Amino acid sequence: MSDTTRDGLADRFEENRPRLRALAYRTLGSAAEADDAVQETWLRLDRAGAGEVDNLPAWLTTVCGRICLDMLRSRTTRREQPLSEINDPPSAVESVLADEVEAALLIVLGTLAPAERLAFVLHDLFAVSFDEIAVVVGRTPQASRQLASRARRRVRAAAPAATEPRGRAVVDAFLSASRGGDLGALLELLDPDVVLRATGEAARLDAQGERRGAEVVARYFAGKAQAAVPALVDGAWGFAVFIGGELRVAVAMEIKNGQILGLTAASSPAALAGLTVTPL
Template sequence: MDRNALLAERFEENRPRLRAVAYRMLGSPAEAEDAVQEAWLRLSRAGDGGVDNLAAWLTTVVGRVCLDMLRSRTARREDTYGEHAPEPPAGGPDPEQEALLADAVGLALLVVLETLTPTERLAFVLHDLFGVPFDEIAPIVGRSPDAARQLASRARRRVRADPAAADPETPAGREVVEAFLAASRGGEMNRLLTLLDPDVEVRIDQAAGARGADAVARFFAGRAQAARPALVDGVLGFAAITGGELRVAVRATLVDGRITALHAVTDPRLLAEMVVTLVE
């Protein structure tokens, strides 16, 4: 096996964990894939010469890429809203560990993570969810290990302050999802509009879909015939399984009893790597 092929093989061994880190940093499967791909490009250019711990090196690279993406995301909001800018909106290859990690980051926690600053989010995710030591986190955020520890501690306090963050499967959330699916199957436009935030947005794989309650309601009216409530990578949503095969998985974001975002995954390759559990 030539050196490039060996390098690619070693990278693929780390890909599941890198994707898990990036998803929990960014909250978007598409952006997570972009971050992981950027890590591969950097590795393929630099090679692994002088890298004693490739897994740690790749985690550092993905962490820095995600941090840049989060900062860019915040800057775009500031450019859009000016001085009245709102606050930022609120894994390893072992399948068992992946499932545990998915359970650890449910819908409510992802919403809370969105309220953290980029550096707080990175410090918390890398340390508390993936066990990366603070002396490795410190160079990524440009702080001392003690300062990185304080970032994670501050983030941890904010996460724990939200009691809903502990449970991705709250009854209230399930009721909203169940009502949405029932209204969708029945084509009940008025009911759909009461369940959707006025600025709700739908994303399908890596592409933007419908935006705004009226457009999203029209998009879903009469659909979701085979969909059932589910936990999708630990996030409350719904999934369609036909013929024993997962066809679509949708993560839902709920705020104050309304759906503010829906992210649908239809790519078979991504679906095969997701943890989807139907909620009875």
């Protein structure tokens, strides 16, 4: 490949770079890894040469998607990077997503299987057809459609949590205080008029199935939540208890301005079957 041809190919690649980086970031959740994926995409294009590529944008999407999928599958740990840590101008990444979806994606995408995550990102955020996605993920178009559909349901279920971005920190602090029996910390997190409600056998409460007031609720949870993990419960911040891989208890929280206004607990099989619970 002549230097002139290579320069022309590089220019065409640069035209596609913002889109590729947005795709890689949405798939990987890390700006550094996204840069690595885009750089590897360029190296593969450079090796292939212009003569091997008929539709450059589609080729780049396929190659970048496969690289991201391989990186997801080989990853042993994941750190989702907040969008604010990216130095690109808004048009490069932030405009890819509607504002109300952004926070929910950062929460939920990390819980999806690699192929689900990539299928969702490619189709719902970049309008790639399922025929093309099938090539990237190594599935049939129908199977690719199902991957994206499952991911979409989980993202939609998580959307309400985006309205309280500090919710995860509140949940973590609540569970830590509960496990440690720290009444003071619990009282700081609970609204004075907080209400704990239960369905089925989620808690042994009074005849009305609820407890009211910060001190009452704090004393109820002090020393508990030993096996609880943060979770999204029908899109609300909360926590869940799994025993032997089976969901036993789910608690949804109503959080506003960093304080817990209410908790709704469920543990009966019927109640739990009607919930969408996503461990975080």
